[in-house]
Amino acid sequence: MAKVIPFRAVRPTRAIVGLVASRPYQSYTVDERESRMDYNPYSFLHIVNPGYKYDQVITGEERYKLVKNRYLEFKEDGVFIQDDKPSFYVYKIVNRYRQEFNGIIAASSAEDYEQNIIKKHEDTLAKREQTFKTYLKTVGFNAEPVLLTYPDNDTIAKIIAETQKGHAEFEFTMTYRDTHYLWKIDNEATISAIQNEFEQMNKIYIADGHHRSASSYLLFKDEKNNNPSHNGHESYNFFMSYLIPESDLIIHEFNRLVRDLNGLTKEEFLIKLDALYRIENRGMMPYNPSKPHHFSMYLDGEFYSLYLRKTNYTFENALDKLDAQLLYKTVLQPILGIDDLRNDNRIEYVNGQHEMITIKSCVDSGDFVVGFGMCPSNVDQLKEIANEGLKMPPKSTYILPKLRSGITIYEF
DSSP states (O other): OOOEEOBOOEEEOTTTHHHHOBOOGGGSOHHHHHHHHHHOTTOTHHHHOGGGGGTSOOOHHHHHHHHHHHHHHHHHTTSEEEOSSOBEEEEEEEOTTOOEEEEEEEEEEHHHHHTTSEEOOBOOOHHHHHHHHHHHHHHOEEOSOEEEEEOOOHHHHHHHHHHTTSOOSEEEEOTTSOEEEEEEEOOHHHHHHHHHHHHTOSOEEEEEOHHHHHHHHHHHHHHHHTOTTOOSOSGGGEEEEEEEEGGGOEEEOEEEEESOOTTOOHHHHHHHHHTTEEEEEEETSOOOOOSTTEEEEEETTEEEEEEEOGGGOOOOSTGGGSHHHHHIIIIITTTTOOOOTTTOTTEEEEETTSOHHHHHHHHHTTSOSEEEEEOOOOHHHHHHHHHTTOOBOTTOOEEEOOOOBSSSBEEO
16 A cells, blocks of 8 residues: 655745756756856755855765755745645656656655565665765755656546646746646645555555665654654655656666776677677667667677577576666676676766767777667566566666656655
């Protein structure tokens, strides 16, 4: 039984919401961040980058405290206003490719995370979890929802569609040409209907935001253990989420770039590949794989197609069938000597929204020696891996939609 609850969101005013909303802090270059803050006093980046005010880099808990201060200043100045009634928020994104995403912003249960009702498909780093937990404990809010996905549901779809017939609280377009819409649901009967539908679901899945959900869970455990009057209704029992149906989720692959051949010559490398793959030289013609277990490779000015020789590889579980895992187990680890996909600086990742010509450009620049392209995974694979309690390698999926910070804020 998945538990979701309405909450009193802290939101920018309608007039400036497009100025406040920002991409995640880490997605900007330093120059981009500074440019946006130079010319936009309302950007949420001013909150998460408080050292800008003093023209210096501030880190650790000192930074977290200043983040809280900047946030309170935005509230004091009327940039943010809290809703009077607990609400669900229907949220729609239409991106530059006319892809549309429709879902509900709500508060999801940390206990559901603990009990594996909210299922995970990616590993997290313990150190990063603890860092985020300390950050959350200090600042006291979620500013970017965790992306969760649920099985398509006719009742919820009808509620979303009916709500969207009304006047949107927000409608604004970002510089990346994605348009955002938000409607508020504060009618008790409608809220109850949404909650009832989620209560019938025994599984929902994290699509994006594994570290944020994990850190929210750690915060919940700390607060629960330190509160002798804990009753399960406190705000720390929940974290902000954006729940969308599985059919709305779009999954791209992450392609791989490697800086060297681990001491092998080109010919030695191809001979080792031949043991597990049928290799065809495609010359200068870019090859895009169209089937699972087929890969594209760019090496020394030429494209290759790689088809797995299935007689030499055994699929033991759902993870083995995942192309990102397959490439790791057959090429990256045994041939190229890359054991740690998170921390080895010999490997980089390019999301699949970029075409194979991007892989070619990166290799031709001399920064990398070989690049690999693959097919994207799908929702069923994500679910199967999560249901078996397995974890995908890092950078296995590039999932849309990508959410903005500062549009709705959940305080705890």
